Amino acid sequence: MKPAVEAKSVSKIYETAGHAPVKALDNVSLAIAENEFFTLLGPSGCGKTTLLRLIAGFEFPNGGHILLQGQDIAHLPPDKRPVNTVFQHYALFPHMTVAQNVAFGLRMLKRPQAEIGDSVRQALALVKMEAYGARRPSQLSGGQQQRVAFARAIAPHPKVLLLDEPLSALDLKLRQAMRLELKRLQRETGITFIFVTHDQEEALTMSDRIAVMSAGHVQQVGEPLAIYESPVNRFVADFIGDSNFLDGAVVKTAKGGALIKVAPNFLIETSAAGAAKGDKVSLALRPEKITLAQPVKGLPRGVVREAVYIGNSTTYMVEIDGGIGVTVRESNSLSGQSHFAVGDRVGVVVEAGAARLLAG
Amino acid sequence: MRSHVGQYPGLRIWAALFFVFLYAPMVVLISYSFNTNKLAMIWGGFSVRWYEKLFTTGGIADAAFNSLVVAVIATTVAVVIAIAAALVLVRQRPFGGAGISTALISMPLIVPEIVTAVATLMFFVIAKAAIGFDFGIGNIVLAHIVFCIPFAFMPIRARLSDMDGTMEQAARDLYATPWQAFRYVTLPILMPGVIAGAMLSFVISLDDFIITQMISGPGTTTLPVYIYSMIRNGITPEVNAASTILIAASTVLVTIYWYVSRPNAK
Numbered sequence: 001m002k003p004a005v006e007a008k009s010v011s012k013i014y015e016t017a018g019h020a021p022v023k024a025l026d027n028v029s030l031a032i033a034e035n036e037f038f039t040l041l042g043p044s045g046c047g048k049t050t051l052l053r054l055i056a057g058f059e060f061p062n063g064g065h066i067l068l069q070g071q072d073i074a075h076l077p078p079d080k081r082p083v084n085t086v087f088q089h090y091a092l093f094p095h096m097t098v099a100q101n102v103a104f105g106l107r108m109l110k111r112p113q114a115e116i117g118d119s120v121r122q123a124l125a126l127v128k129m130e131a132y133g134a135r136r137p138s139q140l141s142g143g144q145q146q147r148v149a150f151a152r153a154i155a156p157h158p159k160v161l162l163l164d165e166p167l168s169a170l171d172l173k174l175r176q177a178m179r180l181e182l183k184r185l186q187r188e189t190g191i192t193f194i195f196v197t198h199d200q201e202e203a204l205t206m207s208d209r210i211a212v213m214s215a216g217h218v219q220q221v222g223e224p225l226a227i228y229e230s231p232v233n234r235f236v237a238d239f240i241g242d243s244n245f246l247d248g249a250v251v252k253t254a255k256g257g258a259l260i261k262v263a264p265n266f267l268i269e270t271s272a273a274g275a276a277k278g279d280k281v282s283l284a285l286r287p288e289k290i291t292l293a294q295p296v297k298g299l300p301r302g303v304v305r306e307a308v309y310i311g312n313s314t315t316y317m318v319e320i321d322g323g324i325g326v327t328v329r330e331s332n333s334l335s336g337q338s339h340f341a342v343g344d345r346v347g348v349v350v351e352a353g354a355a356r357l358l359a360g
Numbered sequence: 361m362r363s364h365v366g367q368y369p370g371l372r373i374w375a376a377l378f379f380v381f382l383y384a385p386m387v388v389l390i391s392y393s394f395n396t397n398k399l400a401m402i403w404g405g406f407s408v409r410w411y412e413k414l415f416t417t418g419g420i421a422d423a424a425f426n427s428l429v430v431a432v433i434a435t436t437v438a439v440v441i442a443i444a445a446a447l448v449l450v451r452q453r454p455f456g457g458a459g460i461s462t463a464l465i466s467m468p469l470i471v472p473e474i475v476t477a478v479a480t481l482m483f484f485v486i487a488k489a490a491i492g493f494d495f496g497i498g499n500i501v502l503a504h505i506v507f508c509i510p511f512a513f514m515p516i517r518a519r520l521s522d523m524d525g526t527m528e529q530a531a532r533d534l535y536a537t538p539w540q541a542f543r544y545v546t547l548p549i550l551m552p553g554v555i556a557g558a559m560l561s562f563v564i565s566l567d568d569f570i571i572t573q574m575i576s577g578p579g580t581t582t583l584p585v586y587i588y589s590m591i592r593n594g595i596t597p598e599v600n601a602a603s604t605i606l607i608a609a610s611t612v613l614v615t616i617y618w619y620v621s622r623p624n625a626k
């Protein structure tokens with residue numbers, strides 16, 4: 001099956017009079033499948049919105065192609081693309097009622113009046129806003145406006161729905177509720193979603209697949225589990241969750257595994273990923289994948305320098321003998337106590353395969 | 361301690377004096393337009409006889425009609441041009457000449473009107489001599505269109521700058537052509553600015569004397585020019601009546617302008 005949306009070597013350069021040109025996208029290639037909940041994740045300014053605007057037709061690429069179900073759409077204006085957008089600040093039409101807003105796309109498509117009425121009712125029912133058809137957008141709360149913006153975008157049954165940080169203007173509780181809601185709407189409508197966010201938690205909880213972007217490049221594409229557990233480089237490991245970055249040298253390779261020495265008495269076993277004996281490598285190690293134990297012989301040992309209580313767990317800064325420091329996160333005991341205190345001597349346990357070898 | 365400069369006692373008197381100087385002459389003028397007595401200084405009782413007389417003597421009705429025609433056409437054309445200019449200057453990608461263009465459009469507001477009037481007169485004299493260009497009242501319409509544009513432009517531009525540009529993108533995204541996006545989204549949201557600009561243009565056109573006086577001739581007299589010519593025979597009750605009509609028309613239009621351009625106008 002053809003991908004719903006495909007970007008082939010897309011580049012976008014913004015030229016502004018009096019400023020240096022900005023390379024917002026540099027040779028980006030992506031393939032997004034039908035019915036997928038696909039997320040573009042990256043820090044502010046990495047080019048997420050630009051990619052969305054290229055797919056919507058508000059900008060045109062300086063190089064490369066954008067395909068919609070195999071058709072090159074790069075030359076089509078926005079009104080000729082079966083793609084709709086949920087804008088960050090909703091962009092509801094203030095002079096129209098909720099129902100008129102939702103009907104707008106269908107009216108422009110010159111659908112029969114009866115069909116428009118049905119589609120508007122369905123779309124409003126889907127977002128549980130049937131009762132608000134006669135209101136003006138200014139008479140709705142932020143969360144309700146968000147729902148109307150969504151209904152307006154899906155009423156014409158687009159092939160692809162683009163969502164640019166749609167939850168960022170909502171407060172935390174509402175944002176969390178809307179995550180589940182959006183996921184449900186995607187399942188029920190079967191529309192391909194391309195969702196933009198800079199919030200890693202949002203991306204991990206909602207997406208089928210995530211593309212992590214940085215400075216106009218796609219760093220990694222994969223399912224949430226793969227992105228979290230097997231980041232390909234330091235940027236991804238750092239941006240998604242917390243990581244310890246450890247530099248070391250390969251001392252032994254065997255059966256697809258490698259033993260890496262990061263400190264005199266601190267050896268970590270990981271999958272080899274093409275590394276050879278003597279190579280200098282970098283490892284990413286999640287704080288929750290390290291456990292602390294009694295400082296028994298044979299374990300790398302160190303001292304707890306800081307202990308930060310964060311409710312159900314405690315984050316420890318451990319200085320390992322020989323100089324390096326690691327951050328460790330451990331669940332607290334049933335009574336809620338931290339297991340260790342500042343100044344305690346501890347042993348550090350890292351299971352084989354807990355750390356990731358980073359490329360580059 | 362006074363918490364606010366507005367609480368100094370002398371200010372009230374100044375404010376009161378200001379209103380007296382501004383409105384007392386108008387109140388007197390309006391009162392005398394309803395005075396039966398021919399002699400302005402003596403009150404002879406209420407009547408509308410000067411209004412009747414005004415409209416039965418041909419000249420003033422013609423002048424009022426000319427004023428109306430000129431104001432309607434000049435306003436309509438000026439508003440269309442102002443909308444187009446605002447769209448280009450506010451909505452297009454920033455281009456080098458945007459700042460200077462905005463300044464040039466607003467320039468007529470600060471050029472002394474007498475200078476504009478002389479320049480306009482010269483333009484028409486030269487145009488007539490060179491290519492026989494003379495449209496009679498059309499000349500006045502043309503001049504009015506030109507000086508109305510900045511007045512129409514200001515509120516329209518302000519409204520458009522306040523309007524979220526993603527509104528139009530949302531319309532395009534929902535399958536509207538550029539024209540439909542303008543017709544169904546931009547224009548309705550712009551409407552308060554358009555009405556305000558139109559009211560302002562209309563009043564400015566209706567009240568203009570200096571420029572119109574320069575280029576008007578027999579058969580192309582507008583109301584202010586006509587009133588001025590009446591004054592040469594002394595301030596008659598008819599002059600008061602004609603002026604009152606002009607005041608009334610302006611007040612209505614300015615009220616509408618004020619109403620639609622309130623900050624919280626939808």
Ligand SMILES: Nc1ncnc2c1ncn2[C@@H]1O[C@H](COP(=O)(O)OP(=O)(O)O)[C@@H](O)[C@H]1O
Pocket residue numbers: 014015016022023024042043044045046047048049050051
């Ligand atoms: N219209 C524009 N003109 C010039 N530069 C732009 C424009 N839009 C975005 N940029 C620049 O392009 C880069 C990517 O922007 P954007 O796609 O909005 O990033 P994101 O959505 O990931 O925050 C940024 O450096 C931004 O400043």
Ligand SMILES: [Mg+2]
Pocket residue numbers: 045048049050
């Ligand atoms: Mg963005």
